[in-house]
Amino acid sequence: MYPQQVHSYLREFFTENDCTILSEDRHYLTVQLTVDIDKKIMNRPFYWQYIEATNSEPNPAQITFITNQTTSSANLYGEAIHFGSPRLNQVFQATRELGAYVEMYEVVDPTIGQAILTPWLGINYKVSYCCDRTKEMLYSFGINLLTGVIKKNFQETLCKTSLETAPGENVFHVQPIIKPIRALQRLEAAINAIIEQDDHSWALEAKKRWQRDQRVLDYFYEDIDDKPECYDIEKKALEEQYETKIKIDIINGGLFYLY
Structure with a gap:
């Protein structure tokens, strides 16, 4: 971010x-x-x-x-x-x-007459690459619920738009064609595609650090055939420290009717 x-x-x-x-x-x-x-x-x-x-x-x-x-x-x-x-x-x-969820409508200048607002589903995601070090990224997507078009950096668009919680008298908002649950699935596919294309050398580096620390631990207990409980505890701690995982969290989202 x-x-x-x-x-x-x-x-x-x-x-x-x-x-x-x-x-x-x-x-x-x-x-x-x-x-x-x-x-x-x-x-x-x-x-x-x-x-x-x-x-x-x-x-x-x-x-x-x-x-x-x-x-x-x-x-x-x-x-x-x-x-x-x-x-x-x-x-x-x-x-x-x-x-975590809002429904808002763009404010449209009443002097232009009747305006049609299009529904968008907007979601802000936090992606965390976790091991002994953590890297976090924020992604913002919007999907047009009429056409299925996906827009990146959607939050930046919203920040530049005047929004209210109720539609103005001069607007007509179109009902979604794509159901929000289906739209959410498409956005999840988009965020997964980004993760798949990302550089994952961090996971390999974490594995190398894990193996290095495991060798050090084994060295201290190499002459002991029947390993004590503390060895198992330390080994488990290394696994928890270096195990790689990717977490995807939805920070917030909403339905936005935009002009």
């Missing part, structure tokens, strides 16, 4: 959850959190317990997130946030808790 994608995702998340963006550049954004979002992503349970117990005035955090660590952002004071960082993972978790 590139810095600009992280930036766009955060802007969309905070805007949708009524957090005021106080200032912003392509390297950072400063946000006034709401009470609910502060509780979900700022790790201040004792503070909020005190506020609620004493019925005090809440003071949700105001924070600057630095989304691109470059020379132009070197003098910024704030929290660096990037794909794989604990804070961004908390934002992903908050997204799931607050509502």
Whole structure:
């Protein structure tokens, strides 16, 4: 996930959850959190317990997130946030808790008269390549529920589009031809195709590191015929550490009617 994608995702998340963006550049954004979002992503349970117990005035955090660590952002004071960082993972978790699925309609200028909105299913995926090291990637796809056309980087399109939770009076939204469950299967096939075409040398390298550490472990116990329980425990720990797996998680998604 590139810095600009992280930036766009955060802007969309905070805007949708009524957090005021106080200032912003392509390297950072400063946000006034709401009470609910502060509780979900700022790790201040004792503070909020005190506020609620004493019925005090809440003071949700105001924070600057630095989304691109470059020379132009070197003098910024704030929290660096990037794909794989604990804070961004908390934002992903908050997204799931607050509502992983939405239905929204593009706002169309009423002066153009009657407008027809086309249904799209949009899904944001997180793909994790896991072993003793973890690599995570974010993919965003949209599929047209009339034609079946799949569009990459769909989240970026949504970030540039004005959306509301109810259709405007001047729009007519077409009902989907392709069922969402079938569309989801097509998107899963698309994400699997990307994974299959990716470079998987990381798995081979992990296997080599596993074999190396296994040889070291065997060396320490090579003169012992009846291996003790601690040997089996350490061997199992190496397996859990180096075993390679790929996880595909849906971060969120929705049905979007676009002009």
